[in-house]
Amino acid sequence: MARQISTRDLTPGMRLGRALYDEHGHVLLQRGVELRGSYIKRVQERFAVVMIDDDGYEDISVEDTVPGELRNEMQVSLLKEWTRIAQDANFEKITLSKDFARSLRDQVRNLLTIAKDTKVIQEDLSSLASYDNSTYVHSVNVAIYALLIGDALKLPESMLMELGIGALLHDIGKLWIPVDILQKPAVLTDAEMALMRSHAAVGHDVLSRQGELSYLVAHCAFQHHERLDGSGYPRALAGNDIHQFGKILAVADIYDSMVMHRPYRAGISPSAVMEYLFSKADTELDLQLVAWFSQRVAMYPVGAEVTLSTRQTAVVSHITPSLPARPVVRIIRDPDGQRVPPYDLDLSTSLNVTITGTTSGITVLDIID
Ligand SMILES: [Fe+2]
Numbered sequence: 581m582a583r584q585i586s587t588r589d590l591t592p593g594m595r596l597g598r599a600l601y602d603e604h605g606h607v608l609l610q611r612g613v614e615l616r617g618s619y620i621k622r623v624q625e626r627f628a629v630v631m632i633d634d635d636g637y638e639d640i641s642v643e644d645t646v647p648g649e650l651r652n653e654m655q656v657s658l659l660k661e662w663t664r665i666a667q668d669a670n671f672e673k674i675t676l677s678k679d680f681a682r683s684l685r686d687q688v689r690n691l692l693t694i695a696k697d698t699k700v701i702q703e704d705l706s707s708l709a710s711y712d713n714s715t716y717v718h719s720v721n722v723a724i725y726a727l728l729i730g731d732a733l734k735l736p737e738s739m740l741m742e743l744g745i746g747a748l749l750h751d752i753g754k755l756w757i758p759v760d761i762l763q764k765p766a767v768l769t770d771a772e773m774a775l776m777r778s779h780a781a782v783g784h785d786v787l788s789r790q791g792e793l794s795y796l797v798a799h800c801a802f803q804h805h806e807r808l809d810g811s812g813y814p815r816a817l818a819g820n821d822i823h824q825f826g827k828i829l830a831v832a833d834i835y836d837s838m839v840m841h842r843p844y845r846a847g848i849s850p851s852a853v854m855e856y857l858f859s860k861a862d863t864e865l866d867l868q869l870v871a872w873f874s875q876r877v878a879m880y881p882v883g884a885e886v887t888l889s890t891r892q893t894a895v896v897s898h899i900t901p902s903l904p905a906r907p908v909v910r911i912i913r914d915p916d917g918q919r920v921p922p923y924d925l926d927l928s929t930s931l932n933v934t935i936t937g938t939t940s941g942i943t944v945l946d947i948i949d
Pocket residue numbers: 750751779804805
């Protein structure tokens with residue numbers, strides 16, 4: 581891996597720093613492939629950002645938080661099951677397959693082990709999504725984020741299993757919302773908004789009818805859009821009327837939704853979203869949960885390009901788990917924007933230098949989902 585760039589900035593000759601997959605888990609392009617004009621166009625059609633390897637960055641690497649094989653397995657099994665049940669005309673009788681329910685448990689058990697072993701997520705998980713598979717990448721991302729928060733809270737293993745399964749299925753109700761509303765790149769009308777918001781109750785409806793799943797899993801779908809101050813939906817629950825899982829999922833879901841790139845807008849930078857979460861803590865969100873989350877997810881992921889208070893440009897090259905907000909950065913351009921021979925600066929010791937912004941991702945917070 582190396583540094584993350586917008587696919588708009590790809591130029592012929594650049595080499596991919598991470599393999600790209602389609603929604604079925606098949607490799608589209610291997611790591612190390614040199615991008616030519618025709619490849620670049622294909623990549624731009626499907627991806628907002630990619631990792632590239634180029635001179636001076638080869639040693640910058642971050643391991644996949646969720647190993648590619650497990651992530652693919654989870655995303656593809658969600659894709660297959662959701663495609664199957666979405667075609668079932670008899671909504672009242674929709675039944676998740678026994679195989680799917682069993683594999684969910686196995687997958688979440690693996691994800692839980694990963695969450696317990698991960699001190700800080702160092703990569704930008706939204707960069708793994710293509711426009712085609714963002715729903716499934718989002719589901720897995722929300723699950724790992726929710727489990728990190730649940731682990732920080734020291735929830736018992738049995739509860740963490742329910743939380744992980746609920747997180748994977750929290751948006752299942754969107755299967756019954758028209759795609760043109762889900763992907764509308766403009767403000768929804770009142771009627772469209774009401775339909776969009778129905779996905780929480782619809783998801784609860786479907787999940788609560790599954791004998792294989794607990795009421796807690798169904799409530800993850802029901803409550804993930806509730807907000808502490810009663811401003812959420814579908815029931816405008818407030819305070820402790822919202823289950824702890826609803827509060828956890830609110831944090832995980834907002835974060836991943838805002839960071840995620842869409843065909844109609846770039847993703848918002850992780851640091852800007854983290855600030856947004858804090859700005860909503862204790863009104864809409866639980867401050868303690870936001871605080872735990874911020875300690876387990878790097879606001880400046882490895883590979884992100886950042887600007888410094890010295891007006892130099894740098895790429896995050898290493899994260900110290902005890903101090904994720906002060907990473908080691910590799911200076912690549914001087915204050916005038918001229919390339920310089922790359923060198924590392926450790927912001928955990930060079931405390932007079934601060935990160936002032938990120939060059940990828942937008943910082944506007946006018947998000948409707
Ligand atoms: Fe949702």
